[in-house]
Amino acid sequence: MNTKIILHILLNPVAGNGKSKKAYAKLIQFLKQKKIEYSTHSSSYSGNLTDIAQKYGNSLHSKNEILLVIGGDGSLNEVVNGIKRSQHPDTAIAYLPAGSGNDFARAAGLTNNPYKLVNQLLQNYPAQQVDCGFFVDNDIKNEPIYFINNFGIGLDAYIVNRSNSHSLKKKLNKINFGNLVYVSNIFNALIKQNTFSVTVRANEKEYKYDNVYFTTTTNHPYFGGGVAILPKANIYSHVLDTVVVQKPNFIKFIKLFTKLIKDGSHVNDPLFHYIEAQEIHIKTNIPEYSQIDGESGPYSKYDITFKIDYFNLRK
Numbered sequence: 553m554n555t556k557i558i559l560h561i562l563l564n565p566v567a568g569n570g571k572s573k574k575a576y577a578k579l580i581q582f583l584k585q586k587k588i589e590y591s592t593h594s595s596s597y598s599g600n601l602t603d604i605a606q607k608y609g610n611s612l613h614s615k616n617e618i619l620l621v622i623g624g625d626g627s628l629n630e631v632v633n634g635i636k637r638s639q640h641p642d643t644a645i646a647y648l649p650a651g652s653g654n655d656f657a658r659a660a661g662l663t664n665n666p667y668k669l670v671n672q673l674l675q676n677y678p679a680q681q682v683d684c685g686f687f688v689d690n691d692i693k694n695e696p697i698y699f700i701n702n703f704g705i706g707l708d709a710y711i712v713n714r715s716n717s718h719s720l721k722k723k724l725n726k727i728n729f730g731n732l733v734y735v736s737n738i739f740n741a742l743i744k745q746n747t748f749s750v751t752v753r754a755n756e757k758e759y760k761y762d763n764v765y766f767t768t769t770t771n772h773p774y775f776g777g778g779v780a781i782l783p784k785a786n787i788y789s790h791v792l793d794t795v796v797v798q799k800p801n802f803i804k805f806i807k808l809f810t811k812l813i814k815d816g817s818h819v820n821d822p823l824f825h826y827i828e829a830q831e832i833h834i835k836t837n838i839p840e841y842s843q844i845d846g847e848s849g850p851y852s853k854y855d856i857t858f859k860i861d862y863f864n865l866r867k
């Protein structure tokens with residue numbers, strides 16, 4: 553049954569190197585055609601969507617009002633953090649993926665077609681609880697920090713940090729050559745990333761790994777824009793998975809990479825480990841880069857506890 557809805561759109565105008573603006577334009581055209589009421593709040597700076605979402609979650613809204621995010625994983629992350637910190641942390645979120653990687657949308661099987669999404673929202677299906685992870689960083693006001701995809705330390709974080717800070721990428725993005733810098737950063741990271749030691753505590757057991765290339769604590773299979781690092785993970789499992797990959801030699805790396813792309817059998821390799829739990833504690837021995845949902849995190853040693861939580865998603 554179609555109901556009357558009012559959309560409150562939270563737009564990241566720079567996501568997906570312009571994709572979000574195009575998706576927004578299509579959406580607005582359709583909303584006007586269908587005579588659907590809407591308001592738009594565009595982010596003006598990094599982190600702005602968290603404040604806008606928190607404000608939204610602090611007020612009461614009627615059942616037919618829907619919060620809709622347009623952007624990539626970073627934008628959804630900001631909105632989830634804002635809603636979870638608000639007075640109504642159960643406020644449901646609808647999401648139109650329009651970023652570069654869109655890993656969460658891939659994991660949740662979301663449409664990136666604005667017309668399809670609006671038609672779904674008009675059906676007024678109940679919101680679904682989907683998993684997200686969080687950790688508490690004692691340096692940042694003791695507030696939980698939520699992630700929808702993963703928290704990575706080591707190789708993936710090195711690539712994210714180099715790519716996000718690269719001024720050349722910003723220039724090349726304008727002419728659609730930003731991916732060249734991304735690819736060159738991957739090669740650079742593969743050579744330069746050092747190894748470190750990780751201790752993982754979960755399910756009342758302790759696991760120690762040396763010679764670690766990267767570790768990522770993930771909510772679903774994907775990272776880096778569609779790489780299925782842990783195919784069996786899913787956003788309804790109510791557990792997180794910490795993946796630990798030890799550094800392979802060059803030949804082994806090619807083999808592992810082929811398995812990863814071909815059939816996911818990399819998960820059976822002796823250098824690949826994963827631990828599944830509702831609460832996972834990680835300790836590293838030297839400073840490393842980190843990434844949270846594809847955004848640069850701190851460069852430090854980590855002694856950090858990850859826990860599972862959920863947010864309400866309107867599909």
Ligand SMILES: Nc1ncnc2c1ncn2[C@@H]1O[C@H](COP(=O)(O)OP(=O)(O)OP(=O)(O)O)[C@@H](O)[C@H]1O
Pocket residue numbers: 564565566567568569595596597598599600623624625626627628650651652653654655845846847
């Ligand atoms: N007005 C703005 N100006 C500059 N940066 C912004 C603005 N609004 C949001 N941001 C930042 O844009 C960055 C990218 O957003 P987002 O992650 O959604 O897109 P993406 O990187 O293209 O997609 P994905 O994460 O799916 O690959 C985020 O770091 C976000 O904080």
